[in-house]
Amino acid sequence: MRASRLVTLLLLLQNRGRMTARQLAEELEVSVRTVYRDVEALGAAGIPLYGEAGHAGGYRLIDGYRTQLTGLTADEAQAAFLAALPGTAADLGLGEALATAQLKLRAALPVALREHSERIQERFLLDAPGWYGDADQVPHLAAVAAAVWARRALVLQYRRWRAPEEIERRLKPYGPVLKAGRWYLVADGPSGIRTYRVDQILEVRPLADGFAPPDGFHLAGYWSSCLADFRARLHTAEALVRLTPEGARRLGVTPTGGGWTEARIPIESIDHAHREFLRLGTEVEVMAPAELRNRIAETARTLVTRYEN
Structure with a gap:
């Protein structure tokens, strides 16, 4: 150790x-x-x-000293090639650089590890985005990434969900984050450090002003705290439900026997729970809250009327 x-x-x-x-x-x-x-x-x-x-x-x-302890193990070489996402590098304007770096890395490896890395690329493919919906269009990602590398401020024309929908912000871009196939920008602006969706950026104007992140700021740490806060706010209520064995399996609930299982399930909101429980069809019965039960019953009556005609 x-x-x-x-x-x-x-x-x-x-x-x-x-x-x-x-x-x-x-x-x-x-x-x-x-x-x-x-x-x-x-x-x-x-x-x-x-x-x-x-x-x-x-x-x-001392200047000029270089250790020779930089050889890769088989696991390290495997991880290096698995971590390289061509689509991600291309979005950042680094597609050619990634291909060149992989060639150099492969050439530097011993024959056994080189063959191992080639098998990794033949047998594994990482495709980060989800199944549904087209990939976000991020034409300004390369410009944002350039400002991040250069530690230069920029001005964004940005579209948000509330009025006024189109706004202008002068930001210090700390770093981009790729989450579930969607790019975000963590940046410091008039309201402090915030997260912006890169696909909602309408225009980027780089500035000559340099900046330095505050002491102690770490992009990974900030993002982890954002995710923790999001999860804490995500499930603020719960629903009492009865589940068939199949319903319990699909929700990750441990069944109590061969019949129905009663469970309390955290929910984000009535609207969200209504959509999610409808996906389970007859595998679930919502007992409480009453508002959610009534919403699902109303939807069921509407469906019966629609399909009986």
């Missing part, structure tokens, strides 16, 4: 340059004291790294 951590620490310094003990501790998920001991061990092993004191200090490798 420690040997693996020492290699990771060394590669972090090689790839990122100067890093503080606290930054290394956060990356390695260890204490600062452990980082101090690891740095001492690397120094004793002859690795040319040194520490600089002060506010802007930290640890770094």
Whole structure:
């Protein structure tokens, strides 16, 4: 375990340059004291790294030093090729760069790993978007990504769901996020850090003004907190239902026997639950809340009338 951590620490310094003990501790998920001991061990092993004191200090490798511990294992090579999504790279304007990088990576691999990576691409395909609906049109994604890379502010013409529908925003773009086949932009604007749908961007005007994200901001961490908040607000009520064995299976409920199973199911809203429970047809009976039961009963009566004529 420690040997693996020492290699990771060394590669972090090689790839990122100067890093503080606290930054290394956060990356390695260890204490600062452990980082101090690891740095001492690397120094004793002859690795040319040194520490600089002060506010802007930290640890770094001597200029020009490159470790040779960069060989890929079979699992790492497999993950690298599985993680490469051609469609995503093309959306970002990096399709050609991805193809070239894969060629270089494949050429650098030993023969056995090269053959293994080729089998991965022959036998696995990652297709992120869902089945229903056409893929979002994101003609401005490359321009947004360019501003993110350059850390330059931009002005967006944006379409939103409430009035006024078309607005203009001056933003500091922190990073794009691809979620379930849809692109989002996390950016700082007049109302603080917000998430914007890239397919709703009507126009992009890059600015010359540079910016830096606030200290401690991490795109992945921000997105995780957004998802957690979304899930917390998603299911704010519940429905009491009776389910057939098939209905229980489709909702992921453990059946209590061979007959009907009573369960309480979290719901987002009456409207959403009405649509979702109708999908189950005769496999479910809604007992409560009364408003939801009455809505489904009304829909059932309408369907009977429509199909009897």
